[in-house]
Amino acid sequence: MSDTTNRRGWLKAAGASLGALALGACDKIGMDPKAVGFVSKAEGLTRRVQRLVIDRKALAREFTPADISPVFKPNGSISPSDADYRAHLLKGFADYRLVVDGLVERPLALSLEEVSALPSRTQITRHDCVEGWSAIGKWTGARLGPLLDKAGLKKNARYIVFHCGDTLEETLDGSGQYYESIDLIDAYHPQTILAYQLNDKTLPVANGAPLRLRVERQLGYKQAKYVMRLEAVEDFSHISRGNGGFWEDRGYEWYAGI
Amino acid sequence: MPKPENGTKPEKVLVYRHRGVTRLTHWINVLAVSLLLMSGLEIFNAHPALYWGQKATFDQPWISMGSAEKAGRTIGVTKIGSLTLETTGVLGYSGPPGMQEERGFPAWATLPSSRDLADGRHWHFFFAWLFVINGLTYWIMSLINGHIRKDLAPSLADVAPKNVWREIVTHAKLRFPKGEEARHYNVLQKGAYLAVALVLLPMMVATGLTMSPGFNAAAPWLLDLFGGRQSARTLHFISASLIVGFILLHLAMVVASGAWNNIRSMITGKYAIEVPPSPAAGAAE
Structure with missing residues (x-):
């Protein structure tokens, strides 16, 4: 009997110290850049499998007017202090021009009036923040596909980069400027729009006036606000810190379907 | 080891209790579920509130x-x-x-311990893959080798109310069979293991995928099944809590019914049971 008690005691002690060790080790490994780098490798698998199982044209769920959130929670920049943006805002975006350049046959500079005259789409969709909450809003905007066709993408164009008017983080090298990028599958998806209306009203500043991207099958941080310029590129490694977006440069996934 | 004893003391014999694939997938699951729980709490902490419905x-x-x-x-x-x-x-x-x-949740419960949603997500999705691949291996192999049919599916006698009640009483008294009866899972074990392996763990994957805006486009019926993305997030959390509850109960039962014997059986596959002494030593098996 005392033999078993001893063994139990020993087991308990061993268990407790193993637990403590595991917790300590966990913490050390949890922060270790090599370990994080290793587990981040699953990102490529996750992206490819999503591309495989999600039909390229499959639509995001659309909701009814009754589902619309009473307040569409703004996140990230809600009132950019950038001088250029403030100047546009003061003039009611009268001089604003959406620039479309990079690997295009016909670079464009479109006024808001011209953007609103483009083929448009209205959709009531759910916005999913990476933090976990969701909001439902009604968006109206210019479909990105026809807009890109108007500019004529060159053969080697693979991604569309969205350069934004807001600085989300003050940095010395300018890498705090918000930007995003999507591939041509998402750019030509029927629900991908540059929205100028939210819930039947002109897009408010907090939600990204004058134009914000809606790429409905991805998380909130892909929905670039204050879009100033679209750049068609072959790859985005030369832009900012090279990962294709503000949050991507800070460790988040480039393909944000989950 | 059976010792030649004179008289009434029962002999211990080692029986083969757990197949290799059961043992391997069990321990990989321990690793994956632990890290998924901790990185999941890290993700939860980014918005520590839960809702029902779509938004x-x-x-x-x-x-x-x-x-x-x-x-x-x-x-x-x-x-x-x-x-x-x-x-x-x-x-x-x-x-x-x-x-x-x-x-x-406090730092000791999250991975990483500091506030870092991006890294928490990397940990979570890496171990989600391990968890899914390991779980599918367990399912497929358990269907092929008969683990589910022979060891886990309760028999009619198992689910007789009288038997279930008897098992609840003996469990509550922490009295566990040591003899021939210990060769098989009792009905409470069968029920608990099946509920975890066939309901709770798959529920984690299904509710997890329902939170994916990409996967929603591929399988919108999941949104209807769980009542919306925010309901799915809530059910993900509730299922995880039930799994934590199972783990605590499971560990308590492992210790109460003979920690060493149980742990050994999940490592080497060998489990000791007591059999009546046989006149001829060594004839037990």
């Missing part, structure tokens, strides 16, 4: 954690419905003295 109703979560001021000091507060609990040091507000911060 968040920010002023009416059914559960939320945060901090509040009370008598000149900061306290941790957990709200469940109309109930407000003070949970300082654990939920809502925790950390070492002088470094307390507002956070849902």
Whole structure:
């Protein structure tokens, strides 16, 4: 009997110290850049499998007017202090021009009036923040596909980069400027729009006036606000810190379907 | 080892209890589930509130954690419905003295321990893959080798109310069979293992995928099944909590019914049972 008690005691002690060790080790490994780098490798698998199982044209769920959130929670920049943006805002975006350049046959500079005259789409969709909450809003905007066709993408164009008017983080090298990028599958998806209306009203500043991207099958941080310029590129490694977006440069996934 | 004893003392014999694939997938699952739980709490902490339905109703979560001021000091507060609990040091507000911060679950429960949603997601999705591949291996192999049919599916005699009641009573008294009966799982074990392997663990994957805006486009019926993305997030959390409950009960039962024998059986496959002494030593098996 005392033999078993001893063994139990020993087991308990061993268990407790193993637990403590595991917790300590966990913490050390949890922060270790090599370990994080290793587990981040699953990102490529996750992206490819999503591309495989999600039909390229499959639509995001659309909701009814009754589902619309009473307040569409703004996140990230809600009132950019950038001088250029403030100047546009003061003039009611009268001089604003959406620039479309990079690997295009016909670079464009479109006024808001011209953007609103483009083929448009209205959709009531759910916005999913990476933090976990969701909001439902009604968006109206210019479909990105026809807009890109108007500019004529060159053969080697693979991604569309969205350069934004807001600085989300003050940095010395300018890498705090918000930007995003999507591939041509998402750019030509029927629900991908540059929205100028939210819930039947002109897009408010907090939600990204004058134009914000809606790429409905991805998380909130892909929905670039204050879009100033679209750049068609072959790859985005030369832009900012090279990962294709503000949050991507800070460790988040480039393909944000989950 | 069977010892040649004179008289009534039962002999111990080692029987083969767990197949290799059961043991291997069990331990990989221990690793994956532990890290998924911890990285999951890290992700939860980015918005420590839960809702029902398609969208968040920010002023009416059914559960939320945060901090509040009370008598000149900061306290941790957990709200469940109309109930407000003070949970300082654990939920809502925790950390070492002088470094307390507002956070849902405390640093010791999250991976990484610091506030880092991006890294938490990397850990979570890596181990989600391991968890899914391991779980599919377990399912497929258990169907092929008969583990589910022979060991886990309860028989009619198992589910007879009288038998279930008897098992509940003997479990409550912490009296566990040591003899021939111990060769097989009892009905409570079968029920618990099946519920975890066939319901709770798959539920984690299904509710997890329902939170994916990409996967929603591929399988919108999941949104209808769980009642919306925010409901799926809630059910993901509730299922995870039930799994934690199972793990605690499972560990308690492992210890109570013979820690060493149980752990050995899940490592080497060999489990000791007691059989009546046989006149001829060594003839037991």
